[in-house]
Amino acid sequence: MNEQPYKIVFEKLYRDEKIVPPSMKWKTVKFEEYKAIYEESVKDVFSFWQREARNLTWCSTWSKVYDGSSPRATWFKGGKLSAYYNVIGKHRETWIWSKAALIWEGEEGVARAVTYGELDALVDKIAYSMKNNGLKPGEWIIIYSSPTIESIATMLAAVKLGVPFEPVFTGFGFWELARRIKHREPKLVFTSDGFYRRGRIIDVLNTLRKAVEQANYRGQVVVYSRIGAPSLRENEVLFDDFTSTNESTEEYVANSEHPLFGLHSGYRDDYEPITHSTGGFLVQVYSTSRWVGIRPRDTYFCTVWPGWITGVSYLVFGPLMIGSTVLLYDGGPDYPSWDRWWSLIEDYAVTLFLTTGGALRLLSRKGDENVRRHNMDTLKAIIVTAEPLEADIWWWTYRVVGTGYTSFIESIPSQLSGRIPVVNMYIQSEVGTFISGNLVNYTFTPIAPxxxxxxxxxxxxxxxSEKGEIGNEGFGEIILLKPWPAMPIEYPPEYAEKWKDNYYRTGDYGYLSREGYLYVLGRTDGVLKTSGYRLSPGAIEKALRQALGLNTLVLPCLDDLKFTSPLLLYSGGSGESEIRELVRKYVGAISEPSLIVNLDQSLLEEYRSKGANLILPSCSKEALRNN
Amino acid sequence: MPRELSLRGITISRVGLVGVKIQHGDKTYCIDPGSEIEKCYIVLCTHMHVKHCSYEYLSSFKGELLVPSTHAGVEPGGIIQLGDTNILVVPAYSKPELYFEAPPHPKGCCVGYILRFPNNLNIYYMGDTSFIEEILRINEKITILIPPIGGGYVMTPEEALEVVKSLRPAITIPVHYDKVEQYYRFRDIAQPYTQVIKLS
Structure with a gap:
């Protein structure tokens, strides 16, 4: 293995320092206290998670906490529960019912809000119509939309009926969407006609129609009119017409292992479907959401959309299970200027902000003034996820975003001394929730930037380790030695292969310090982590083979802004602009290569033989030559 | 910042320093709109101060007009039915003991309005008032509270917080403040009890 890229990343991450933010002065635990709690939990993960499972409401309790052997195993076997009750229904008859559940703001500056009670009523209408249209528990729906109240309500309606859903990120092109439709064979697809980005209309419906054609999909398409009044085709119905009745439906009581939702996770050769269960997933997401500090009186802004695991776990399920208010922003961070997110935090009194390392890296380059002209004193924590967060960027976020203007405990605003915790969390689609990170509401140890x-x-x-030894210190691939409740119940062979000798290889390379701090340094399997998105290089190669008959190889290269970026090698006659255009259309703009290099066939095959897992230390021809 | 907020089919936007417009179906309810009375179906005045309402602008207004002490029912306790909307008139005044000289809004000069729309949506526009005891006797579930927070002639952020704590509205849109610091102060202390939103 070429360790050079990981060393480059490690140098950017590691600093021998620990920080206790002033607001956590009386909440930080001693390292020994954390160790005691942690070691007790992993000594018997089954008892630990069984205790956590009792925080949910079960219609009948499980007979066995864990049955089978990993990866094919069932958590809480025999247990039955209503997922919808545990997410929304339980708030009925409480003060939470009349508070704002979702506040949506469009890029154009208009806002809408629904209380928990109204959200429940909307969910009921959608669920009734779905049921009336023949949807049965276990049949799939797909949601292809920017985040709107209606798209979240449609996910919840599916949850209410026991219908698993897959949200597809609108950054994916028609070809990738078509493949997801083919895989899931949904009975219904929800979409919107479009959304605004930098003032321009993005035509979502047109992309969906191309995908429907490509997938030869004959089911129903429900179109939410977000930007206008679209003229509809056969099998398409407007959301308002679809939900015109006011009937109620019963909550589906599911077995613990009933499918709840799914995603397509990026592997080296392609995106593959994985599905999470009802019981295990909800147990894990409810506990971790409380531990990271989400509380009922929080106004919570998560910039990661459903379509990625963070968005599903910590925009849809976690905060709603807790009863907090979720701010949905349907727009880009740079319109009309680069202070839009900070403005949202100020205007909606956001208390918890979750975003990606990639976004902070970008925002830090846009000048402190964009941040400092906003007062964000309501913030009590900033949660970062999806990719490694360099110490420099952590410090920028801690000081410039996290200090605020009002002194708190020992913070000194004039010196940008920092005030609130900035916590970087490690997550993976297959695990379903955060795995590692400082927990504001549980075992909070000093932060190691x-x-x-x-x-x-x-x-x-x-x-x-490289030698194949398992240890709790040093460099090597990050593994999970014990199973976890949100283990996927449907998965590809690539995931099953990562289970070996009863432990799970995450595919991420990392460093575990003597004190137990985890540093995630990048993928070991050639998978891309681009601006926080986990992308499949093979999917780009497949699309170009399909569209142009091109022989290509996509390698991850270290990128100062995006973490890793696709570097595309090809042989043949196509031009670079044609390739870029096709990648954008077929796979999506998020997969556009940072560098495209035309090579002789033989040289390209030489790179392929070196291993597609190669990470180049920079996105340049020079790096290519030296490797 | 958002220029309008919709909830249960009703859309609220701000007008000037103090006023709001509430769109309900094809009708626009304008409360203390100053000179911006175009497209108003009804103008509700809490009192006749130029930033709120002025006869100069209203003399040509052809729609429904509610002015305290001038129109029937526009006095504390009054109830006015307009189509499917029920409007409860509530007291608003400056507490004399808070002012060295004559209170800027003596009792009887001003009112507040609670607009009770269908779907149990109640919007309470407080008008220029101190934190007065009558507010504690309001027995309505308030969905959206629109309090003045600028201090001086009206409540301070701390006093407006007392209203929030008493009525527990789902959403609060503060108005009547000159300095953004007054918004920050109110937001920071009120947020645990309500969802504060700053409309432009």
């Missing part, structure tokens, strides 16, 4: 904190209780994180 650049790290993903300490492993979360219940997740037995270890390191597999």
């Amino acid at each position: 650049g790290s993903s904190g300490t492993p979360i209780p219940g997740f037995h994180v270890m390191i597999l």
Whole structure:
């Protein structure tokens, strides 16, 4: 293995320092206290998660907490529960019912809000119509939309009926969407006619129609009119017409292992479907959401959309299970200027902000003034996820975003001394939730900037060294030594292969310090982590083979802004602009290569033979030559 | 910042320093709109101060007009039915003991309005008032509270917080403040009890 790229990343991450933010002065635990709780939890993860499972409401309790052997195993076997009750229904008859559940703001500056009670009523209408249209528990729906109240309500309606859903990120092109439609064979697809980006209309419906054609999909398409009044085709119905009745439906009581939702996770050769269960997933997401500090009186702004695991777990399920208010922003961070997110935090009194390392890296380059002209004193924590967070960027976020203007405990606003915790969390689609990171509302140890904190209780994180030895210190592939409740119930062979000798190889390379802080340094399997998105290089290669008959190889290269970026090698006669255009259309703009290099066939095959897992230390021809 | 907020089919936007417009179906309810009375179906005045309402602008207004002490029912306790909307008139005044000289809004000069729309949506526009005891006797579930927070002639952020704590509205849109610091102060202390939103 070429360790050079990981060393480059490590140098950017690691600093020998620990920080206790002033607001956490009386909440920070001693390292020994954390260790005691953590070790107790991983000594017997089954008892630990069984205790956590009792925080949900079950219609009948489980007979066995864990049955089978990983990867094919069932958590809480025999247990039955209503997922919808545990997410929304439980708030009925409480003060939460009349508070704002979702506040949506469009890029154009208009806002809408629904209380929990109104959200429930909307969900009921959608669920009734779905049921009336023949949807049955276990049949799939797909949601292809920017985040709107209606798209979230449609996910919840599916949850209410026991219908698993897959949200597809609108950054994916028609070809990728078509493949997801083919895989899931949904009975219904929800979409919007479009959304605004930098003032321009993005035509979502047109992309969906191309995908429907490509997939030869004959089911129903429900179109939410977000930007206008679209003229409809056969099998398409407007959301308002679809939900015109006011009937109620019963909540589906599911077995613990009933499918709840799915995503397509990026592997080296393609995106593959994985599905999470009802019981295990909800147990894990409810606990971790509380531990990261989400509370009922929080106004919570998560910039990661459903379509990615963070968005599903920590925009849809976690905060709603807790009863907090979720701010949905349907727009870009740079319109009309680069202070839009800070403005949202100021105007909606946001208390918890979740975003990606890639976004902070970009925003930090846009000048402190964009941040400092906004007062964000309501913030009590900033949660970062999806990719490594360099110590420099952590410090920028801590000082410039996290200090605020009002002194708190020992913070000194004039010196940008920092005030609130900035916590970087490690997550993976297959695990379903955060695995490692400082927990504002549980075992909060001092923050080591650049790290993903300490492993979360219940997740037995270890390191597999190059020599094949398992240890709790040093460099190597990050593994999970014990199973976790949100283990996928449907998965591809690539995931199953990562289970070996009863432990799970995450595919991420990392460093576990002597004190137990985890530093995630990049993928070991050639998968891209681009601006926080986990992308499949093979999917780009497949699209170009399909569209142009091109022979290509996509390698990840270290990128100062995006973490890793696709570097595309090809042989043949096509031009660079044609390739770029096709990648954008077929796979999506998020997969556009940073560098495209035309090579002789033989040289390209030489690179392929070196291993598609190669990470280039920079996105340049020079790096290519030297590797 | 958002220029309008919709909830249960009703859309609220701000007008000037103090006023709001509330769109309900094809009708626009304008409360203390100053000179911006175009497209108003009804103008509700809490009192006749130029930033709120002025006869100079209203003399040509052809729609429904509610002015305290001038129109029937526009006095504390009054109830006015307009189509499917029920408007409850509530007291608003400056507490004399808070002012060295004559209170800027003596009792009887001004009112507040609670607009009770269908779907149990109640909007309470407080008008220029101190935190007065009558507010504690309001027995309505308030969905959206629109309090003045600028201090001086009206409530301070701390006093407006007392209203929030008493009525527990789902959403609060503060108005009547000159300095953004007054918004920050109110937001920071009120947010745990309500969802504060700053409309432009």
